[in-house]
Amino acid sequence: MIRLLAVAALLAASPAVAAPPPVELTAPGPQGSLAGTLLDPDPTAPLVLIIPGSGPTDRDGNNPAGVAGGPYRQLAEALAAKGIATLRIDKRGLFGSRAAVADPNAATTAGYADDVQAWSKVARAKTGRKCIWLLGHSEGGLVALVAAQRPEGLCGIILLSAVGRPMATVLREQLKANPFNAPILAPALGAIDALEAGKRVPAATLPAPLQPLFADKLQGYWIDLMAHDPAKLIANVKLPVLILQGTRDIQVSVADAETLKVAQPRATLALLPGVNHVLRPVASDDRMANVATYADASLPISPAVAAAVAGFVKPST
Known part of the structure; x- marks a missing residue:
């Protein structure tokens, strides 16, 4: 209730x-x-x-x-x-x-x-x-x-x-909800897909605005977080x-x-x-x-x- x-x-x-x-x-x-x-x-x-x-x-x-x-x-x-x-x-x-x-x-x-x-x-x-x-x-x-x-x-x-x-589902939704993310949305969603599957993505290959979010040092954290339901x-x-x-x-x-x-x-x-x-x-x-x-x-x-x-x-x- x-x-x-x-x-x-x-x-x-x-x-x-x-x-x-x-x-x-x-x-x-x-x-x-x-x-x-x-x-x-x-x-x-x-x-x-x-x-x-x-x-x-x-x-x-x-x-x-x-x-x-x-x-x-x-x-x-x-x-x-x-x-x-x-x-x-x-x-x-x-x-x-x-x-x-x-x-x-x-x-x-x-x-x-x-x-x-x-x-x-x-x-x-x-x-x-x-x-x-x-x-x-x-x-x-x-x-x-x-x-x-x-x-x-x-x-x-x-x-x-x-x-x-x-968390992967929520993060996708958050990124899609902000219209300012349109230019970087495709690589962002690709990074989330990889991390959700337990795979790392070299941050240097991502657009500059995404590199702090998916920094190499944080990717283990993201992989762990996305493993929980x-x-x-x-x-x-x-x-x-x-x-x-x-x-x-x-x-x-x-x-x-x-x-x-x-x-x-x-x-x-x-x-x-x-x-x-x-x-x-x-x-x-x-x-x-x-x-x-x-x-x-x-x-x-x-x-x-x-x-x-x-x-x-x-x-x-």
């Missing part, structure tokens, strides 16, 4: 809880420590681990490729105001977790899932909780699904703007699942959320009207206006996101 009314109702929730001080935590990584920030307003409340999306996205949700304003930090603070704890983390090899692996480009989905399991153990040991919730944003949703195949210590998962189809993974999840999807997300579609729901009928699907991929409200379907919100550090995220998460992990909220 699509819980549009439930999300709206939660916006008038209970009074805000005083902001807790951030606590820096570490977890064991393959070669060094992983780093994260805990906000814990109530040790009896649920704890949500926020798993970052693709690329060099930090624990706050910022990305040097064009995302500013800390959408994950804003979400963590909004959840803390509702009495819900969060742990947001840096990915292996990046930022505070740079010592965890020598080459962040060699990361795999399974490796990220191993890190989530390490964080689950640390978070439960540090806070005394019996289980934690996983919230995976974008590519982090796929990581959450892989991690949830080993459910010990997990309460459930929240898939926020997460793909529901194989989110629908098959979610079908095997026995934990409670919330699928959250903004209706103005230009990177992941409502169709992805619906595909996940079909594959796991017990999951709860909630659409967030007017919310885009970086969790911000967008007033129209204008693509350029949507993209402009990514780098605008002054923009707050939609309150509907925290309301929906809170309503799922803490139904009394």
Whole structure:
């Protein structure tokens, strides 16, 4: 069932809880420590681990490729105001977790899932909780699904703007949706076909605009990512699942959320009207206006996101 009314109702929730001080935590990584920030307003409340999306996205949700304003930090603070704890983390090899692996480009989905399991153990040991919730944003949703195949210590998962189809299918759709890609579309689709088949494509043979996307050092990552089918993974999840999807997300579609729901009928699907991929409200379907919100550090995220998460992990909220 699509819980549009439930999300709206939660916006008038209970009074805000005083902001807790951030606590820096570490977890064991393959070669060094992983780093994260805990906000814990109530040790009896649920704890949500926020798993970052693709690329060099930090624990706050910022990305040097064009995302500013800390959408994950804003979400963590909004959840803390509702009495819900969060742990947001840096990915292996990046930022505070740079010592965890020598080459962040060699990361795999399974490796990220191993890190989530390490964080689950640390978070439960540090806070005394019996289980934690996983919230995976974008590519982090796929990581959450892989991690949830080993459910010990997990309460459930929240898939926020997460793909529901194989990444190759989604990437093709994203590239076709932007009319400016027309001159490079054929070689881009050819590269995706090759990577999906497990074959590398020398980046130097591709048009210059495609070389950063399909850099030689990233192709192992793409091959690994394209090998996973989110629908098959979610079908095997026995934990409670919330699928959250903004209706103005230009990177992941409502169709992805619906595909996940079909594959796991017990999951709860909630659409967030007017919310885009970086969790911000967008007033129209204008693509350029949507993209402009990514780098605008002054923009707050939609309150509907925290309301929906809170309503799922803490139904009394």
